[in-house]
Amino acid sequence: MRLTLKCTGGFTGPAGAQTRTVDLAQLPQQQASELAQLLHASDFFALHPKLVKEAPKSWDFQYDLQVEDGGQTHCVRYHLDEAPPSLRQLTEKINDEVAPD
Numbered sequence: 079m080r081l082t083l084k085c086t087g088g089f090t091g092p093a094g095a096q097t098r099t100v101d102l103a104q105l106p107q108q109q110a111s112e113l114a115q116l117l118h119a120s121d122f123f124a125l126h127p128k129l130v131k132e133a134p135k136s137w138d139f140q141y142d143l144q145v146e147d148g149g150q151t152h153c154v155r156y157h158l159d160e161a162p163p164s165l166r167q168l169t170e171k172i173n174d175e176v177a178p179d
Contacts, residue, residue: 139157
């Protein structure tokens with residue numbers, strides 16, 4: 079399973095965009111399991127492709143998470159305020175544990 083998280087926004091806008099890519103098969107078992115559990119808890123493949131604020135502020139961060147799993151691919155664009163708790167936790171964990179590309 080491969081996860082690609084792109085973050086844009088804040089005061090730097092598109093210029094400060096960061097992308098983090100993680101292949102769960104390349105991670106230690108415990109770390110991969112934690113990420114997979116959060117992904118499944120969010121029911122990611124059933125989420126609407128856009129979970130964004132109606133009137134975002136220019137400094138709000140916007141995330142695009144694409145997940146590829148065995149031929150199935152799904153991408154969700156979201157603001158953390160609009161994401162389910164497990165997707166927020168997954169986003170924070172990827173940001174904390176995976177270095178930007």
